[in-house]
Amino acid sequence: MTKRISLTQYLVEQQREHGHIPAQLRLLIEVVARACKRIAISVNKGELGDVLGSAGSENVQGEVQKKLDVISNEVLIEANEWGGHLAAMASEEMDSIHVVPNRYPQGEFLLLFDPLDGSSNIDVNVSIGTIFSVLRKVNNQRGVSEEDFLQPGKQQAAAGYCIYGPQTTLVLTVGDGVAMFTLDREMGSWVLTQENVQIPEDTKEFAINMSNMRHWDAPVKRYIDECLAGKEGPRGKDFNMRWVASMVADVHRILTRGGIFMYPWDKRDPDKPGKLRLLYEANPMGFVVEQAGGMVSNGRQRIMDIQPTKLHERVSVILGSKNEVQRVHDYHQDV
Ligand SMILES: O=P(O)(O)OC[C@H]1O[C@](O)(COP(=O)(O)O)[C@@H](O)[C@@H]1O
Ligand SMILES: [Mg+2]
Ligand SMILES: [Mg+2]
Incomplete structure (x- = not known):
């Protein structure tokens, strides 16, 4: 046994x-x-x-x-x-x-x-x-x-x-x-x-609430458009999409088989940095994902480096397979 x-x-x-x-x-x-x-x-x-x-x-x-x-x-x-x-x-x-x-x-x-x-x-x-x-x-x-x-x-x-x-x-x-x-x-x-859970560095699976597409910022739109273009597009491969709408479940899938999860800032409420909470959701998930070899960004910086200014602070979240998160992060620097 x-x-x-x-x-x-x-x-x-x-x-x-x-x-x-x-x-x-x-x-x-x-x-x-x-x-x-x-x-x-x-x-x-x-x-x-x-x-x-x-x-x-x-x-x-x-x-x-x-x-x-x-x-x-x-x-x-x-x-x-x-x-x-x-x-x-x-x-x-x-x-x-x-x-x-x-x-x-x-x-x-x-x-x-x-x-x-x-x-x-x-x-x-x-x-x-x-x-x-x-x-x-x-x-x-x-x-x-x-x-x-x-x-x-x-x-x-x-x-x-x-x-x-x-x-x-x-x-x-x-x-x-x-x-x-x-x-x-x-x-x-x-x-x-x-033990020693490791997130694959590359993926062909993304998680985002697509119903918000019209509100997204240009870098997020660019990344998803390129995924949707599939084999014929600039990425040269087909992507799959999953969105459970429970962050725990979406992150758990990413820890298990890789993927990228995004709940980005969007134009619905421009003064709100994002939907998810920095202290209760983004930071703990950020620690787990980084410890599993993944990457976590708000598009501008590593989320774990952000100095919180209030308890219920919100943040834009991009996390998961390192190479994909790095790509979305880089797209944000291009604008
Ligand atoms: O309903 P939406 O806009 O797709 O949002 C889903 C996101 O909201 C959340 O449910 C927010 O968490 P709570 O349920 O703790 O408020 C995340 O788990 C999930 O990723
Ligand atoms: Mg809750
Ligand atoms: Mg929550």
Whole structure:
């Protein structure tokens, strides 16, 4: 029988070999993974668990919250606030940060999350997920404020996501490559199923919401036009298109077989840098994709280098197979 490596064993061995996972970070990752298991149970229950449909409220970004957005947010907060590993949390679904209550010890890490990604897919039984990012609280003074969260993505200590699909898979980086763990539902444990995940450098598959085409900027239009021209066009090859509309699922496909994902700035709302959130979506996915040998850009710069100026900041996102992302990035420099 092949030996099964659990998430706990993986983290302990990483610590032993590389020494870069302090005990608080290990606990934090295990607690997030446990919370994801609870969310997975709710997702699986669907209608039977009364978790589908709208919660009848709006989040700080003016988006209608689904019941599962709210449930997942609560699960992550409850699971993480008492362990002594965190100072505070920030979420796409909360107006401001959630500081660990005084009755619990304060830890040295900050946790950020998109509790439920792909909200439009919840009710239609399509893959959705949870995205998380971990920062160190760099300011050693007592207390914690929103400023502590405004760190560029390259400072993340860990990041990852859990995808609730036909399988429930946890994808994790602690800055030393990317590992995937599949949930064994009968045993209730995370089992290491892939290590050193690598995104192929080239691809013939792109992911973008084509309904926004008329609003795109010239470099994005040029890139997609060239893909659509296929064998007869300047690229000399046919491309395929996939768009799940859950970032976790689109990124997971890219980690598995390559591809390029774009949610670029567009002219619908020119003052908005993009749709996706820098701290809860782009940075954690950026860390994972870069650790798997891919590239992540906003068209102008590496996303992980951006200095955030506010908690719910948005950003234009181009990520995936290195050579394709580099091409789109270069097209932006030509204009
Ligand atoms: O519906 P659109 O415009 O195609 O947007 C889809 C994108 O929006 C998102 O659903 C945004 O995330 P949330 O569901 O967490 O708000 C991404 O997962 C996805 O890539
Ligand atoms: Mg999201
Ligand atoms: Mg969300």
